[in-house]
Amino acid sequence: MAKPTEIFGSMVFNDAVMRERLPKATYQALRESVYSGSELNVDIANVVAAEMKNWALEKGATHFAHWFQPLTGITAEKHDSFIAPVGDGTVIMEFSGKELIKGESDGSSFPSGGMRATFEARGYTNWDPTSYAFIKDKTLCIPTAFCAYGGEALDEKTPLLRSMEAIGNQAMRIMKIMGRDDVKKITTNVGAEQEYFLIDKTTCEARPDLVYCGRTLLGAKPPKRQEMDDHYFGAIQPRIKLFMEELNEELWKVGILSKTQHNEAAPSQHEMAPIFTETSLALDHNQLTMEILAKVAKRHDLICLLHEKPFIGVNGSGKHTNWSISTDKGENLLKPGKNPENNKVFLIILAAVMQAVDDYQDLLRVSVATAGNDHRLGAHEAPPAIISMFLGDELDHVIESIVTGQELTKLKKKIMELGAMALPGVVKDTTDRNRTSPFAFTGNKFEFRMPGSQQSIGDACFVLNTIVAESFRQFADRLEGSENMEEAVDELIKEVFTKHQRIIFNGDNYTDEWEKEAEARGLCNFRNTVDAAPALIDEKNIDLFKRHGIFSEIESRARYEIKLEEYAKLRNIEALTMIDMTRKNILPAVSSYCNDLANTALAKKELGVNPKTEVQLLTEISDLSAEMLDKINALEAAVETTEGLTLTDQAPIFLKEVLPKMEELRVVSDKLEKLTAEEFWPFPSYGDLLFSTK
Numbered sequence: 253m254a255k256p257t258e259i260f261g262s263m264v265f266n267d268a269v270m271r272e273r274l275p276k277a278t279y280q281a282l283r284e285s286v287y288s289g290s291e292l293n294v295d296i297a298n299v300v301a302a303e304m305k306n307w308a309l310e311k312g313a314t315h316f317a318h319w320f321q322p323l324t325g326i327t328a329e330k331h332d333s334f335i336a337p338v339g340d341g342t343v344i345m346e347f348s349g350k351e352l353i354k355g356e357s358d359g360s361s362f363p364s365g366g367m368r369a370t371f372e373a374r375g376y377t378n379w380d381p382t383s384y385a386f387i388k389d390k391t392l393c394i395p396t397a398f399c400a401y402g403g404e405a406l407d408e409k410t411p412l413l414r415s416m417e418a419i420g421n422q423a424m425r426i427m428k429i430m431g432r433d434d435v436k437k438i439t440t441n442v443g444a445e446q447e448y449f450l451i452d453k454t455t456c457e458a459r460p461d462l463v464y465c466g467r468t469l470l471g472a473k474p475p476k477r478q479e480m481d482d483h484y485f486g487a488i489q490p491r492i493k494l495f496m497e498e499l500n501e502e503l504w505k506v507g508i509l510s511k512t513q514h515n516e517a518a519p520s521q522h523e524m525a526p527i528f529t530e531t532s533l534a535l536d537h538n539q540l541t542m543e544i545l546a547k548v549a550k551r552h553d554l555i556c557l558l559h560e561k562p563f564i565g566v567n568g569s570g571k572h573t574n575w576s577i578s579t580d581k582g583e584n585l586l587k588p589g590k591n592p593e594n595n596k597v598f599l600i601i602l603a604a605v606m607q608a609v610d611d612y613q614d615l616l617r618v619s620v621a622t623a624g625n626d627h628r629l630g631a632h633e634a635p636p637a638i639i640s641m642f643l644g645d646e647l648d649h650v651i652e653s654i655v656t657g658q659e660l661t662k663l664k665k666k667i668m669e670l671g672a673m674a675l676p677g678v679v680k681d682t683t684d685r686n687r688t689s690p691f692a693f694t695g696n697k698f699e700f701r702m703p704g705s706q707q708s709i710g711d712a713c714f715v716l717n718t719i720v721a722e723s724f725r726q727f728a729d730r731l732e733g734s735e736n737m738e739e740a741v742d743e744l745i746k747e748v749f750t751k752h753q754r755i756i757f758n759g760d761n762y763t764d765e766w767e768k769e770a771e772a773r774g775l776c777n778f779r780n781t782v783d784a785a786p787a788l789i790d791e792k793n794i795d796l797f798k799r800h801g802i803f804s805e806i807e808s809r810a811r812y813e814i815k816l817e818e819y820a821k822l823r824n825i826e827a828l829t830m831i832d833m834t835r836k837n838i839l840p841a842v843s844s845y846c847n848d849l850a851n852t853a854l855a856k857k858e859l860g861v862n863p864k865t866e867v868q869l870l871t872e873i874s875d876l877s878a879e880m881l882d883k884i885n886a887l888e889a890a891v892e893t894t895e896g897l898t899l900t901d902q903a904p905i906f907l908k909e910v911l912p913k914m915e916e917l918r919v920v921s922d923k924l925e926k927l928t929a930e931e932f933w934p935f936p937s938y939g940d941l942l943f944s945t946k
């Protein structure tokens with residue numbers, strides 16, 4: 253393997269490449285346009301495009317593609333080759349500024365949430381120069397934002413870019429108020445920890461539920477799961493190690509700062525964490541990471557499962573999204589410093605986040621609501637469906653002193669006694685060690701732990717940016733023009749800390765007591781996607797998005813529809829898959845086993861041997877298969893009731909009628925699996941799947 257320093261970014265048209273290859277004036281103009289968000293003129297785009305093409309050709313590329321992120325959760329790309337005929341039967345390789353800046357694609361096949369009806373089906377991809385172009389599979393990929401004819405956002409990227417601008421603008425007002433005239437620009441940064449499962453390809457592909465739905469719909473408990481905790485941070489198996497090596501190489505090539513890798517809690521579960529970057533780039537990188545994970549896995553005869561809950565009974569997968577806010581000089585404004593009580597910039601930002609999380613719990617919740625994540629949130633392993641914040645002892649102490657007006661007594665640093673003289677005492681971390689909190693302050697960043705593993709981080713990030721931008725806006729409106737600014741700031745901080753106390757929770761988020769207490773505190777508890785979705789069309793939230801230029805009302809309503817449509821479509825596929833697996837595979841298999849048992853019983857009887865075992869098993873299994881058939885029919889009938897309804901209207905039926913029937917069918921199926929001889933059972937078991945790479 254070549255050196256990481258040589259591989260890293262070798263397939264990226266990054267700043268270093270641009271500085272080296274572009275004429276100085278072009279480079280400056282491009283930088284300026286990225287920095288200020290102003291439009292780039294065509295002449296400059298032409299020069300950039302030409303050089304991008306030359307660079308790509310040198311790297312072996314033949315095609316270019318506008319790479320975008322429609323609301324399907326995955327990325328899309330339409331490839332065009334660089335070839336252009338010159339009239340004498342030969343071609344040259346061409347790529348113009350126009351082709352770089354704008355692309356047209358048929359928008360009608362992507363989710364548009366009713367906007368399709370109102371607007372033309374055409375969709376446009378617009379170059380996002382804040383994100384670097386890169387080469388993937390001999391194709392020059394140009395990161396773009398995808399919108400409808402009238403400019404309505406049809407993707408994950410557009411609202412995120414808009415939110416970056418919103419928080420940047422509002423935060424700059426706060427910087428002025430705080431006397432930080434040295435700050436020229438504010439951005440947010442994200443590091444997304446990606447969890448995933450790796451399953452042997454052949455074993456995985458023998459399960460239609462994994463192939464169609466990415467999660468097991470059936471499967472009895474294996475004798476061993478994660479109770480021994482022997483997988484978490486365990487030594488990485490050679491086969492997985494090889495996979496990770498190649499994964500890192502591929503990620504590094506496209507400039508992804510893959511840093512940490514380890515085994516996770518469940519058997520066959522792993523994690524990759526990159527070093528954080530600016531949020532819009534982090535979004536692109538995470539989408540690419542998911543794609544590369546899947547691709548590299550296949551080369552190793554593995555399947556990478558990104559679903560939030562591929563298996564019941566073991567941990568699901570999330571994507572902890574670490575978020576912070578920093579200046580153009582890279583100063584992290586969420587760094588509390590030695591004396592956070594005197595760090596007013598930090599305190600005002602902390603107050604802004606606290607107010608945002610409390611006022612817009614519903615939006616944060618809906619930003620992580622998907623059918624897949626519904627199985628994870630609140631499952632006593634992941635954060636609950638209730639949003640609360642954890643700040644840690646030290647900050648709690650600071651806030652308490654501000655709220656009560658009592659002087660701050662220094663918290664004694666707790667020394668962890670390690671028991672051995674040779675080991676130095678370690679100062680106990682006073683921030684993050686509440687792993688159950690959905691939104692924890694972890695030293696110099698917030699860790700939002702609710703996003704699902706296969707979800708785009710776009711939703712969570714644009715919501716977070718926007719709600720904090722709103723706090724900043726309110727703060728700035730109030731503070732600007734104050735005569736005694738210091739006093740006004742102190743007063744505001746105290747007021748906000750006092751008012752939003754209810755959002756702070758330090759206890760165990762997995763308990764039933766917390767659910768009761770949260771209710772008493774008036775916190776939201778939306779248990780599933782269908783219940784969470786209306787937040788998107790709540791007047792207060794529509795207004796918020798309008799105010800900050802994130803979404804028009806039409807766009808907000810479209811997102812609501814898409815959320816429910818996706819839910820209904822997914823549940824429908826799951827129900828149909830389950831019906832197929834049980835009717836076409838399990839019932840016949842069980843019937844064959846019964847036949848086998850019956851023949852044995854008859855043979856025994858003929859020989860004068862008591863066929864007690866066979867008869868008992870046969871009776872039990874026959875009764876269960878009759879029950880299974882009933883449950884299949886009931887599930888099928890429930891699915892049929894959705895026919896003719898709009899997808900939005902189907903969603904609650906899938907939640908309330910179909911899903912419970914799927915669960916009932918699973919119970920019967922899992923009982924049957926336990927009773928049926930292995931050679932007859934048509935699918936790999938949980939044990940086969942979870943320990944397939946051992």
Ligand code: ADP
Pocket residue numbers: 441442443444445512525526527528572574575576577584696697699
């Ligand atoms: P843990 O598993 O304990 O949460 P990791 O080191 O695995 O910690 O992951 C932490 C993640 O947070 C990494 O992706 C890291 O780059 C990211 N991170 C660290 N500092 C910041 C920051 N200031 N802003 C955003 N993300 C950060």
Ligand code: MG
Pocket residue numbers: 445572699
């Ligand atoms: Mg983490």
